[in-house]
Amino acid sequence: MVAGDKPPARMKRQAPETGAAVDAVPATGLPAEYFTDREIFARARERIFFRTWQYACHVSEVREAGDYIALSLCEQMLLVIRGRDAKLRAFYNVCRHRGHPLVDSGGRARMAGHCETLVCPYHAWSYELDGRLRGAPNAHHVAGFERRNISLREVALEVFLGLVFVNLDDRAAPMDACYPGVRDAALALCPDLEARALAHTFAASEQCNWAIAVENYNECYHCKSAHRHFAEGVIDPASYNIAPFGGGRCLRHTSRATSSARAWYDMSGSEYGSFYLWPAFSLQVYPGGVVNSYHWRPLAVDDTEVHRTWYSSRGAVSAQLQKIIDLDRETTFAEDLKLVSGVQRGIRSRGFQPGPLMIDPNGGIGNEHAIAVLHGWLREAVDPPPA
Numbered sequence: 001m002v003a004g005d006k007p008p009a010r011m012k013r014q015a016p017e018t019g020a021a022v023d024a025v026p027a028t029g030l031p032a033e034y035f036t037d038r039e040i041f042a043r044a045r046e047r048i049f050f051r052t053w054q055y056a057c058h059v060s061e062v063r064e065a066g067d068y069i070a071l072s073l074c075e076q077m078l079l080v081i082r083g084r085d086a087k088l089r090a091f092y093n094v095c096r097h098r099g100h101p102l103v104d105s106g107g108r109a110r111m112a113g114h115c116e117t118l119v120c121p122y123h124a125w126s127y128e129l130d131g132r133l134r135g136a137p138n139a140h141h142v143a144g145f146e147r148r149n150i151s152l153r154e155v156a157l158e159v160f161l162g163l164v165f166v167n168l169d170d171r172a173a174p175m176d177a178c179y180p181g182v183r184d185a186a187l188a189l190c191p192d193l194e195a196r197a198l199a200h201t202f203a204a205s206e207q208c209n210w211a212i213a214v215e216n217y218n219e220c221y222h223c224k225s226a227h228r229h230f231a232e233g234v235i236d237p238a239s240y241n242i243a244p245f246g247g248g249r250c251l252r253h254t255s256r257a258t259s260s261a262r263a264w265y266d267m268s269g270s271e272y273g274s275f276y277l278w279p280a281f282s283l284q285v286y287p288g289g290v291v292n293s294y295h296w297r298p299l300a301v302d303d304t305e306v307h308r309t310w311y312s313s314r315g316a317v318s319a320q321l322q323k324i325i326d327l328d329r330e331t332t333f334a335e336d337l338k339l340v341s342g343v344q345r346g347i348r349s350r351g352f353q354p355g356p357l358m359i360d361p362n363g364g365i366g367n368e369h370a371i372a373v374l375h376g377w378l379r380e381a382v383d384p385p386p387a
Helices: 038-049 182-189 210-217 228-233 319-346 369-382
Strands: 012-014 021-023 054-058 067-073 076-082 088-092 110-114 133-135 154-160 163-167 196-205 241-244 250-255 272-277 281-286 290-300 303-313
Touching: 038 290, 038 369, 054 067, 054 076, 054 196, 054 290, 076 163, 088 154, 182 272, 182 281, 196 319, 210 290, 210 303, 210 319, 210 369, 228 319, 241 369, 250 369, 290 319, 303 319
Parallel strands: none
Antiparallel strands: 012 021, 054 163, 067 076, 067 110, 076 088, 154 163, 196 303, 241 250, 250 272, 272 281, 281 290, 290 303
């Protein structure tokens, strides 16, 4: 059992009339400092984001030799690039000479491009697409300079269900070991998932701590009150559930498709399913095989950039898919931006105390068991070891 898979233990007492055991002290959420303290945020970057798999791009974005995606992960500049040998690699996006970015994204979180070689704009050191140093001006005058001994520092990379992930931990376990069962379950829900291509993506600042953002994603207790269009137009609230999956760091969302007359589109085919992969990515399949994802990039202790991405056959955006994208962006996505920024403001109040979590042993849409699980994973990572 992975730590955090069960809600925290709670005290029991005897009900005065029936004698049955009832909860005396319900589990509560985390104190505000987990979402506001800069030291905890620094530990989260080092112990969580630099040691786990992070979404970089879709494989369809880097099809040809020389295609690349430059991205930033907690101020670490990275580069995913296709080599002449057709292999995908990831490198730290810094020259081995004086550290200037090889691909300067101008402060953007990610940038796509193409090159024949990687050339540093500072002193024109050049690198092959596989990271080997190709040339350094005036190097022939430097005693002992060995070009063959200099390469870009590589980062672990894996293609998982057509999605490209990177990991700054050189000892990282494969994704199938980190998230067992997810590959097969996702393909069962959408058999052509690996053949999809990037269709559309957009991003926004959530003005909240990253953990508040993923908490919000992993509970639907607020869906019927705050996401009426999603609750009526996509899912069936009576069947919605979120639970740990596969024994790894994954939370699976499941639901039947809505039967409401307010359905966004023809939902014949698969049901709704989502796989949240700790700490900052979720793959969703809307009913009928509409594939999309969320991923989150921490910017500061109180700011996170959320990326919303959609995938389709050959990357085409049909009239139906555009309708879904627009509805999602104008309703659920916009609603969540307001909710999470409001929570970040609210927990700074001196009057805030974490309230009880709605942990229902029967599961369902109003259950916050997944939040207790997330809190267990977060505390395990960032809390100092006992003295």
